[in-house]
Amino acid sequence: MSRIFITGMGLISAIGDSVEENRDSLINEHCGIGHIRFYKTAYAGKLPTAEVKHTTDELNKKLFGTPDPSVTRTSLLALHAAGEAIRDSQLPSKEISSAETALVGASTVGGMCLTDELYHDARARDGGTPYLSSYDYASVTLAIRERYGILGETATINTACSSSANAIIYGARLIRHGFAKRAIVGGADSLAKFTINGFNALNILSSKICAPFDRDRSGLNLGEGAAFLVLEKEEDLNGKKTYAELTGFGNKNDAYHASSNSPEGQGPYLSMMEALERSGLGPQDISYINAHGTGTENNDETESRAMLRLFDQVPPFSSTKSLTGHTLGAAGAMEAVFAIQSLVYQEMYPSLSFQHPIPETGLVPVLHYTRHFIRHVMSNSFGFGGNCSTLIFSKS
Amino acid sequence: MMETAELKQQVKEQIIHFLNLTTVKPEDITDDEPLFGEGLGLDSIDSIELIVLLSREYGITIQDPKEGRKILTDINTMVDYIEKNRTK
Amino acid sequence: MPYFHQSVCISPQNSFPETDLSRIRESKNNWLEATEPDYPGIPAAVKRRMGKSVRMAVGASIPLLKKFPPPDGMVIATANGGMEDCIRFLNQIHEYKEGLLTPGSFVQSTSNAAAAQIAILTKNHNYNITHVHRGLAFENALLDVVMLLKENPQAGYLLGSTDEISAYNYNIDRIAGWFRDEPVLNTGLFEKPAKGTIAGEGAFMVWMNNERTAAQAEMMAVKTIHTVDPGLVLKTMEKFLSENLPSGETPDLVLTGENGDIRMAPYIDIVESYFNESVPVARFKHFCGEYCTASSFACWLAIQIVQCGFVPPLLIKKKGSRSSCKRILIYNNYRDIQHAFILISAVERV
Numbered sequence: 044m045s046r047i048f049i050t051g052m053g054l055i056s057a058i059g060d061s062v063e064e065n066r067d068s069l070i071n072e073h074c075g076i077g078h079i080r081f082y083k084t085a086y087a088g089k090l091p092t093a094e095v096k097h098t099t100d101e102l103n104k105k106l107f108g109t110p111d112p113s114v115t116r117t118s119l120l121a122l123h124a125a126g127e128a129i130r131d132s133q134l135p136s137k138e139i140s141s142a143e144t145a146l147v148g149a150s151t152v153g154g155m156c157l158t159d160e161l162y163h164d165a166r167a168r169d170g171g172t173p174y175l176s177s178y179d180y181a182s183v184t185l186a187i188r189e190r191y192g193i194l195g196e197t198a199t200i201n202t203a204c205s206s207s208a209n210a211i212i213y214g215a216r217l218i219r220h221g222f223a224k225r226a227i228v229g230g231a232d233s234l235a236k237f238t239i240n241g242f243n244a245l246n247i248l249s250s251k252i253c254a255p256f257d258r259d260r261s262g263l264n265l266g267e268g269a270a271f272l273v274l275e276k277e278e279d280l281n282g283k284k285t286y287a288e289l290t291g292f293g294n295k296n297d298a299y300h301a302s303s304n305s306p307e308g309q310g311p312y313l314s315m316m317e318a319l320e321r322s323g324l325g326p327q328d329i330s331y332i333n334a335h336g337t338g339t340e341n342n343d344e345t346e347s348r349a350m351l352r353l354f355d356q357v358p359p360f361s362s363t364k365s366l367t368g369h370t371l372g373a374a375g376a377m378e379a380v381f382a383i384q385s386l387v388y389q390e391m392y393p394s395l396s397f398q399h400p401i402p403e404t405g406l407v408p409v410l411h412y413t414r415h416f417i418r419h420v421m422s423n424s425f426g427f428g429g430n431c432s433t434l435i436f437s438k439s
Numbered sequence: 440m441m442e443t444a445e446l447k448q449q450v451k452e453q454i455i456h457f458l459n460l461t462t463v464k465p466e467d468i469t470d471d472e473p474l475f476g477e478g479l480g481l482d483s484i485d486s487i488e489l490i491v492l493l494s495r496e497y498g499i500t501i502q503d504p505k506e507g508r509k510i511l512t513d514i515n516t517m518v519d520y521i522e523k524n525r526t527k
Numbered sequence: 528m529p530y531f532h533q534s535v536c537i538s539p540q541n542s543f544p545e546t547d548l549s550r551i552r553e554s555k556n557n558w559l560e561a562t563e564p565d566y567p568g569i570p571a572a573v574k575r576r577m578g579k580s581v582r583m584a585v586g587a588s589i590p591l592l593k594k595f596p597p598p599d600g601m602v603i604a605t606a607n608g609g610m611e612d613c614i615r616f617l618n619q620i621h622e623y624k625e626g627l628l629t630p631g632s633f634v635q636s637t638s639n640a641a642a643a644q645i646a647i648l649t650k651n652h653n654y655n656i657t658h659v660h661r662g663l664a665f666e667n668a669l670l671d672v673v674m675l676l677k678e679n680p681q682a683g684y685l686l687g688s689t690d691e692i693s694a695y696n697y698n699i700d701r702i703a704g705w706f707r708d709e710p711v712l713n714t715g716l717f718e719k720p721a722k723g724t725i726a727g728e729g730a731f732m733v734w735m736n737n738e739r740t741a742a743q744a745e746m747m748a749v750k751t752i753h754t755v756d757p758g759l760v761l762k763t764m765e766k767f768l769s770e771n772l773p774s775g776e777t778p779d780l781v782l783t784g785e786n787g788d789i790r791m792a793p794y795i796d797i798v799e800s801y802f803n804e805s806v807p808v809a810r811f812k813h814f815c816g817e818y819c820t821a822s823s824f825a826c827w828l829a830i831q832i833v834q835c836g837f838v839p840p841l842l843i844k845k846k847g848s849r850s851s852c853k854r855i856l857i858y859n860n861y862r863d864i865q866h867a868f869i870l871i872s873a874v875e876r877v
Contacts, residue, residue, distance in 0.1 A: 084625060085624060085625035085626075086625065142752075151637065155613070158617065158620065161617065161699075162617050162618075162620075162621060164698070164699045164702065165614055165617070165695035165696070165698055165699055166695075166698065167698060167699075167702050168702075169702055170702065171699070171702040171703065175699055175700075175702060175703035176703055178699065179606060179607060179659070179661055180606075180638065180659045181606065181659060181660045181661035181664075182661075184660065185661070185753075188753055193753075194752060194753070194754070196667075196670070196751065197660065197663070197751070197753055198658060198660050198663075198667040199658070199659050199660040199661070199664075200656065200657065200658060200659065201608075201637070201638045201639055201657050201659040202639045202642075202655070202656055202657055203637055203639050209656055213656075213671070216671075216674050216678075217674075220674045220677060222670070222674075236620060236625070237616070237617065237620070240616075240619075240620050240625055240628055240633075241616065241630065241633035241634075243628075244487065244491075244627075244628040244629060244630035244633055245484075245487065245630045245633070245634070246487060246504055294654050294655065294656065295652050295653065295654070295655070296642075296643070296646040296651065296652050296653065296654075296655040297652070298646040298647050298649070298650045298651055298652050299647065300482065300483070300647065301484070301634050301635075301640065301643060301644070301647070302483075302484065302630075302634050303483065309652065310652065313652050426639070427634065427637055427639070427643070428637065428639040428640060428642065428643025428644075428646075428655075429643055429646055429647065429655070430639055430642075430643065430655055430656075457629075458575065459575040459576065460571075460575055461571065461574075461575055462571040462575075480572050484576075484630055484631055484634060487629070487630055488629045488630070488631055490627075491627050491628065491629045494627050495627070
């Protein structure tokens with residue numbers, strides 16, 4: 044089995060337009076969650092969300108010069124992050140477009156960020172908006188494929204909030220099985236009337252800034268963004284710089300309920316366990332965890348219980364969602380980048396808005412930026428439908 | 440004002456319609472049978488749906504989901520609450 | 528080597544519970560709707576929430592989950608998941624002006640709902656994934672299982688697909704030009720080539736493992752590519768065949784996703800004309816209609832055909848002279864740019 048390394052990263056979120064900008068915000072506790080400015084919804088001013096601080100037109104102009112009217116905000120975010128990752132990997136464009144490059148995207152909103160346009164087109168007798176072919180999840184991956192002319196294996200995954208963690212896993216497996224030499228993997232989601240209403244109907248959106256792992260947490264804040272990584276195998280590196288090695292991954296299902304975790308966090312427990320087994324590491328080897336930590340009553344308690352079951356002593360952990368909001372299909376890849384940055388710079392990022400531990404579990408996350416020796420870092424992503432995934436990155 | 444018995448029948452019909460309980464008939468739901476867990480076997484998503492039902496059909500707003508769960512214990516508690524709090 | 532074992536296909540044709548491919552059911556208003564059984568295996572309390580795509584997927588999986596040990600993973604393909612539920616929620620957003628909404632249809636509309644529901648019903652904690660790459664979602668799911676069976680040679684997996692037609696996504700695709708404007712019957716789909724085709728839907732579930740015993744077909748290889756260049760499609764197929772068939776050999780049947788849309792004809796033509804007269808050509812979209820995971824219907828057909836060695840006449844486009852039908856090449860094309868090849872073979876009995 045080839046060893047898989049990360050050789051490029053790209054990221055855009057509410058706390059920055061690049062991997063480095065995001066790191067600065069994490070270090071300086073710049074929270075990206077705030078009032079809704081860029082998309083239309085009745086919840087503007089009522090429910091805080093974490094928006095990327097650019098209008099869709101701005102993003103479009105930046106990427107295309109002349110804005111391409113058929114490209115959705117979700118795809119624009121994906122193109123932005125994938126572009127940074129590809130440049131960062133320093134792979135020549137001939138290699139990127141070759142049949143040996145796999146592309147694995149992930150999204151849970153896809154083009155449905157255009158909620159009103161979709162509503163219109165679904166009723167139209169004729170005419171229609173420019174977005175007729177852009178509503179599905181695959182449209183996001185296909186936008187990247189189109190831009191770089193990628194001829195290799197191309198996939199899109201939707202396992203709700205663990206989607207892009209699974210994209211990373213799938214890309215790594217394609218390389219290991221010889222179906223690709225390298226893989227561009229990640230995910231994107233943008234804020235939408237559709238999701239804010241959906242999550243609100245489930246009573247899991249907070250009207251305050253979210254407080255992951257806090258006793259008085261009152262729900263999550265939705266966010267948007269995209270993150271992509273370039274994966275290459277050890278044999279092809281030729282001395283090239285790498286950020287980290289993907290040493291373990293787990294994909295398990297909680298098999299309990301469509302929209303909440305089992306009380307003991309069985310899915311989260313099993314997925315962390317599987318990732319550890321695959322990496323050949325023991326619980327004591329994990330230096331730091333980027334938790335799923337959404338800020339909902341159900342997730343934070345069940346994730347805490349799963350961590351307490353797995354670790355004799357729970358390692359330092361944080362929820363970067365307290366700065367970026369919950370970016371759904373992008374979250375797994377975004378937090379993978381944060382986890383890798385923590386390895387590269389030997390540091391841990393703050394979990395904001397925390398005051399009191401959950402009485403039943405007593406766990407306290409990392410509260411401030413802290414320098415720390417990190418050898419192996421874990422990143423958790425759990426989704427609706429019980430889809431739980433865990434990644435482990437190790438210092439290369 | 441609607442008689443309690445009549446209201447109970449109406450609420451049962453509404454629950455069946457709202458939650459698409461295609462195999463359940465109003466007479467299958469007894470007034471003191473728990474709606475959640477063992478009895479009718481409803482879950483947390485259903486409880487949110489029933490809160491929406493109370494709002495749309497009877498103009499009742501329930502802010503706290505925990506309070507909601509008490510009101511939604513069984514048909515008796517639901518109808519009792521509707522009679523006291525309905526605005527339409 | 529991965530093998531296909533028992534499978535279930537819920538389609539617009541007579542595919543479940545009994546299979547009869549000697550007759551064809553006609554489309555209505557350019558739709559081929561899947562005929563659903565009663566699904567006695569799905570608990571009523573769960574069924575009441577399911578949209579058609581989830582119901583078909585869960586319903587198709589139940590006979591297999593009863594027969595085989597708990598799967599070591601379930602890999603589901605669906606491009607859109609619960610379209611009807613998605614639009615139902617969208618309608619609520621508008622009707623109640625983003626007010627108090629019921630969450631049921633939102634939860635059901637997520638495309639991983641089918642895989643999730645099967646896991647919940649069977650309390651299965653194993654690998655669980657949903658592939659949604661439009662017209663190649665099924666091929667990606669198939670490749671995922673191929674890799675899983677290399678990683679865990681003793682394991683068994685549930686592979687499946689599901690997609691539904693809804694009035695709304697039909698509308699969107701029709702105004703985008705993917706469906707025929709004028710009424711056309713599936714039985715006459717290939718008579719007058721024009722722009723667009725007819726809509727279809729269905730679900731397919733199959734048990735896969737590495738055991739030849741009791742297997743129904745062998746999964747040889749799968750390859751996908753995105754391109755609008757027919758020449759590259761041809762090159763890709765040549766390479767695919769040379770890598771996966773003994774030198775100089777050709778498949779005993781080419782089963783194509785021809786759908787009556789003239790824009791797809793150049794690709795179908797170049798694939799068909801590559802083979803000599805002896806190789807028969809068959810097609811399947813007049814049976815299942817066009818939908819993102821339609822190639823899973825072709826996969827189901829291929830599994831049936833290699834078992835009996837006989838191609839149902841209603842599928843045949845060009846008769847060849849092969850005396851047997853052991854190896855089938857499926858070529859599917861989804862809206863110009865997405866192309867897929869799957870090679871399926873009869874099980875060699877030792």
